Amino acid sequence: MPRAGLSAGRVVELALDEIDAGDVRAWDALTLAAVAARAGVAVPSLYKHVRGLDALRAAVAVVCIDQLTDTLEQVSPGPGAVRDLAVATRTFAHALPGRYGATQAGWATDPNAVAAHQAAGRTVEVLVTALTASGVPEEHGIDAVRAFRAAVHGFVLLELSGGFGLAEPVDASFDYLVERLSQSLTR
Amino acid sequence: MPRAGLSAGRVVELALDEIDAGDVRAWDALTLAAVAARAGVAVPSLYKHVRGLDALRAAVAVVCIDQLTDTLEQVSPGPGAVRDLAVATRTFAHALPGRYGATQAGWATDPNAVAAHQAAGRTVEVLVTALTASGVPEEHGIDAVRAFRAAVHGFVLLELSGGFGLAEPVDASFDYLVERLSQSLTR
DNA sequence: CACCGTAGGCTAATTCCATTAGCCAGGGGT
DNA sequence: ACCCCTGGCTAATGGAATTAGCCTACGGTG
DSSP: OOOOOOOHHHHHHHHHHHHHTSOTTHHHHOOHHHHHHHHTSOGGGGGGTOSOHHHHHHHHHHHHHHHHHHHHHHSOOSTTHHHHHHHHHHHHHHHOHHHHHHHHSGGGGOTTOHHHHHHHHHHHHHHHHHHHTTTOOGGGHHHHHHHHHHHHHHHHHHHHTTOOOSOSOHHHHHHHHHHHHHHHHHO | OOOOOOOHHHHHHHHHHHHHTSOTTHHHHOOHHHHHHHHTSOGGGGGGTOSOHHHHHHHHHHHHHHHHHHHHHHSOOSTTHHHHHHHHHHHHHHHOHHHHHHHHSGGGGOTTOHHHHHHHHHHHHHHHHHHHTTTOOGGGHHHHHHHHHHHHHHHHHHHHTTOOOSOSOHHHHHHHHHHHHHHHHHO
C-alpha cells in the first residue's frame, strides 16, 4: 500500500477544501468520512494526524478566523471604516460561506478550542483598533465591537441561512443597516 | 406491553422538554433517542407519530417560533418599542435558550419546513407592525425588521454561544446596542 | 547494502444514531 | 364476544466516530 503522504497540515487543508465545497452549513456538516475520502484514505488513518473530529474542527476554525482577521486588518482606518469593515466581512462570507461558518460557530464553548479562542481574540483586537481609529469613542471600544459583530454577523447569518424569505433586495437592507450602524458608532 | 399513550403532540412536547433541558446547542443536538427515552419507549415507536427527525424538528420549531412571536406581540407600540422588543427577545433567549435556538436555526433552508417558514413570516409581520407603529418610516419597514433581527439575533447568539470572551459586562453592551438601534431606526 | 524501528497506513470491532420492515397485542367499536 | 386497527415492539441496515491492534513502507544507521 503506497503511502498517502498525509500530515496534520494536509488534513486541515483537505477539511478546508471540504467546507469550501459547501454552504454555511458545511461547517456543521463536516465529517471525518468526507475528509478521508478526499485524502483517499480510510477514516481511522486520519487519527494518525489529528486527535479527532473536534480537534480538526478547532484547527480549521483557527485558519478561518485568522483569514478573516487578516482581511479585516487590510481595511484602512478613517471615516468610512465601519462600512468597509462590514462590507469586507460580508464579502468574505459570500465568497467562502463554509469558512465564515467556521469563524463564528459553536467552537466558542468547546473547552479544547483554546487556540480558536485566542484567534478570535485577535479579531476583536483588530476591530477595536480599527474602530477607535475611525471615530468610535475609546471608552466604548468593546461595546462598539460587540455591536458591530452582532449586527454584521446576525445579518450575514440570516442572509446565508435563508432567514430573509422576502424578495426585497438584500443588498439595500445591508446598506441600510451599515449606514445606521456606522453613524451610531461614530456618533 | 402497556401502551405509552403517545401522540404527535405529546412527542413534540417531549422534544420541547428535551431542548429546554439544554443550552442553545440543544436544538442541534436534539435526538430521537433522547425523546424516546423521555417517552419511555423504543426509538422506532416514535415513527408512529412523527415522520422522522426532520419533521419533528420542524414541528418543534413552529411551536418555538410561535411562542416568540406571541411574546413580541405583547409589546405595546410606542417610542420605546424597539428597546422593548429587543429586551423581550433577549429575555426569551435567556429563559429558554434551546427554544430560541429553534427559532433561528437551519430549518430555514430545509425544504419540508413550510410551516416553520410561515410561522417565521408571522414573526416578521408582527415586527413590521410593531416597528412602523413606533416611529419607523413605513418605506423602510422591511429594512428595519432585517436590521433589528440581525442586530438582536446576532448579539444574543454571540452571547449564548460564548462569543463574548471578555469580562466586560454584557448587559451594558446590549443597552449600548439597543439604544443606538432604537435611535437609528426611528430617526 | 542490508537491517531495523517507527510512522503511517489498514482492518476489525464498538458505540451511537436514524430509518425501515415486519410482527404482535391492547382495547375500542360493532 | 369478536375483530381489526393502532401503537407498541424487535430485528436489520447504514452512516458516523472512535479505539485497538496489525503490518509494511521507508529513512537512517552499521
